[in-house]
Amino acid sequence: MRAKVAVLGATGSIGKSALDALSRMRAAFDVVLLSAHSDRAGLDLAARDWPNAASELSGDSGGRARLLRAIADCGAQVIVNGISGAAGLEPSMAALQAGADLALANKETIVMAGALVMRAAEENGALVIPVDSEHSAIYALLEGQQYSEVQEIILTASGGPFRNRSLAEMERASPAEALAHPTWNMGAKISVDSASMANKGLEVIEAARLFGFPPEKIKVVVHPQSVVHSMIAMKDGAVYAQLSRPDMRLPISQALRWSRAGRAAIEVVGEGESAAFGRLDFSGLALEFFPPDFARFPFLALAYEAVKKGGLYPCAYNAANEAAVAAFLAGRIGFLDMARITGYILEADWGTEPANVAQVMEADARARDMAEREIK
Numbered sequence: 001m002r003a004k005v006a007v008l009g010a011t012g013s014i015g016k017s018a019l020d021a022l023s024r025m026r027a028a029f030d031v032v033l034l035s036a037h038s039d040r041a042g043l044d045l046a047a048r049d050w051p052n053a054a055s056e057l058s059g060d061s062g063g064r065a066r067l068l069r070a071i072a073d074c075g076a077q078v079i080v081n082g083i084s085g086a087a088g089l090e091p092s093m094a095a096l097q098a099g100a101d102l103a104l105a106n107k108e109t110i111v112m113a114g115a116l117v118m119r120a121a122e123e124n125g126a127l128v129i130p131v132d133s134e135h136s137a138i139y140a141l142l143e144g145q146q147y148s149e150v151q152e153i154i155l156t157a158s159g160g161p162f163r164n165r166s167l168a169e170m171e172r173a174s175p176a177e178a179l180a181h182p183t184w185n186m187g188a189k190i191s192v193d194s195a196s197m198a199n200k201g202l203e204v205i206e207a208a209r210l211f212g213f214p215p216e217k218i219k220v221v222v223h224p225q226s227v228v229h230s231m232i233a234m235k236d237g238a239v240y241a242q243l244s245r246p247d248m249r250l251p252i253s254q255a256l257r258w259s260r261a262g263r264a265a266i267e268v269v270g271e272g273e274s275a276a277f278g279r280l281d282f283s284g285l286a287l288e289f290f291p292p293d294f295a296r297f298p299f300l301a302l303a304y305e306a307v308k309k310g311g312l313y314p315c316a317y318n319a320a321n322e323a324a325v326a327a328f329l330a331g332r333i334g335f336l337d338m339a340r341i342t343g344y345i346l347e348a349d350w351g352t353e354p355a356n357v358a359q360v361m362e363a364d365a366r367a368r369d370m371a372e373r374e375i376k
Contacts (some may be wrong), residue, residue, distance in 0.1 A: 001268070002026075003261035005031035006076035006100070008067075011042035013187045014082030014105040014131070014248060019046055021253040028265040029256060033074040035067055039088075058087075068094045077261035080131070080252065081106045084189055085322050086364050089113060089304040093357055096120040101262075103255035105131035105248075108208045113360045115353075116208025129255040132211060134203055137230035137242035138211060139258075145232070152233040153213055154239075155203055156223040157292065158183050160195040163222065167296055170261050173335040177327060183226040183246050185371035192325050196338055197292065201303025202321075205314045208307050214306070215307045220300060222290040227280065245278040253277075298339040302346060312350040312363040319367035320345035327375045341374050 005022060015036075022029050031050035036043040038059040047055050054074060071079065071094040079095035080103040080208040081088050083327045088106030093113075095102045097120060099233045104110070109117055110128075121128045130136050134155050142150070161180050162170050178195040179188060186194070193199035200220055207218050226246040233239045244250055256262045257271075299321070306313040324338035333341070345367050354360045 001265065002028055002030040003078055003256075003259065003265040004032045004074075004076045005029050005256070006034045006035075006071065006074055006079040006095075007031060007046075007082065008033075008079065008088070009037075009082035009084065009106075010034040010046045010358075011036040011039040011085060012082055013190075014080075014252070015046075017248045018080045018082060018103075018252045019049070021256065022247045024048065025253065025256065025271045027269045028262065028271050029078075032076050033070055035070070035083075035091075037083075049288050058083075058091075063092070066286050067091060071095055071100075072098050077105055078259040080255070081109065082131075084187060086112060086318060086361075087356070089360065090357065092117060093120055096124050096126045099124045099126055101127040101129060101259040103129050103131050103252065105252075107132055107135075107202050108130045108318050110206045110209050111202050111318050112364065113354065113357060114206075114314075116357060116360070118209070127259060128205075128210070129258050131248075131251050131255050132203060133207070133248065133251050134230040135206060135210060136254055138207065138232065140254070141230070141232045141240050141242055142211065145234075147212070149235050150213075150217075151233045151235045152217045152219050153207055153211065153219055154233060155200065155207060155288075156226070156230055157197060157200040157220055157227050158194065159222040159224050159290070160197065162195050162296075163224065164279060165296075167336070170296070171334055171336050175331070178328070178335060182224070184248075188329060189322070189325055191338075192328065193321070194336075196299050196335070197236065197297035198299040198303075198321050198325075198338070198342075200292075201299045201306075202318065204300070204303045205307045205317070209314075215304050220292050222292055223288065225285075225287055227285070227287060243280060245280060247277045249277045253269045298343065302339065302343055306346060309351065311353050312360070313346060315354075315360055315363050316343060316345055316348070316350045316367040317366045320371045322367045323371035323375065333375055337375075341371055344374055 092109040231241040320342040
């Protein structure tokens with residue numbers, strides 16, 4: 001019996017990588033639901049390879065409600081959430097409430113509502129399996145370890161295209177320059193976030209809420225080669241690292257295999273075609289590590305501040321950043337204005353602990369409204 005999989009955001013970068021990974025493991029997995037925001041042609045193209053898959057567009061009138069119903073009714077045992085931004089939170093919650101394991105590429109789900117999400121997973125006996133390469137690495141490295149023996153989590157960051165740029169150069173940076181990531185091929189939002197290191201800030205918050213480590217035990221190092229995806233440092237001095245080529249199909253395929261239904265299906269029928277996505281060649285491989293520059297990349301400091309304060313501060317951080325990135329891509333503000341606007345939004349009081357997703361979404365809307373007024 002093949003494990004039933006839903007792929008949300010199927011026409012985006014993560015969705016396409018997920019479908020490619022799944023195509024190599026057809027013996028163990030079958031896709032039963034595909035979704036996209038508005039790309040009907042891309043969704044129809046993806047559906048041709050998976051005849052058992054229903055498809056939903058979430059961006060048209062009534063689309064969000066239809067998608068949430070489809071998640072509840074499709075019978076998927078594993079749901080890959082590759083939706084971009086805050087729009088991924090409600091589908092993540094719907095997946096967990098349906099009892100499906102959640103292969104989560106939408107880091108905003110945990111950033112915005114980590115406690116609510118983890119509670120929903122526990123209540124429904126579901127797993128939350130990270131798909132971000134950094135958190136996938138930590139998830140694997142922590143397996144079998146005593147958390148009390150872990151000194152710190154070390155998240156690696158590529159540094160993006162502006163790693164060696166001055167503040168003056170970044171002030172003048174264009175959207176095209178920010179989108180030119182040196183090692184990863186990603187969508188526009190996450191590429192800009194990588195350039196500003198807001199993405200790493202989001203990952204710090206995600207790591208704290210996903211793995212239960214205090215922010216002072218989560219460190220960031222700049223690693224331009226993007227070969228070491230993260231590390232854990234133990235109290236006895238040992239450091240364990242996960243290395244692989246920068247290819248999102250690997251953490252996605254790992255999440256599928258680590259899911260309950262995926263493990264069971266592979267045990268019975270195997271994976272099918274090899275799911276290997278390239279091997280590292282250690283001849284001449286040089287790895288570099290540098291401390292992050294908090295002055296040139298203030299999003300990192302803002303993220304640590306937000307996660308330490310807790311409550312809805314991480315939600316406000318994410319919402320303000322999403323609004324600012326959209327304004328930057330539209331040419332309405334400069335590159336460094338994004339962090340200035342986010343810092344301004346975090347000066348408000350976001351200390352309330354949300355009791356439900358509706359309160360989270362209300363705070364998200366309020367932060368976006370404040371950010372838009374500041375952008376204008």
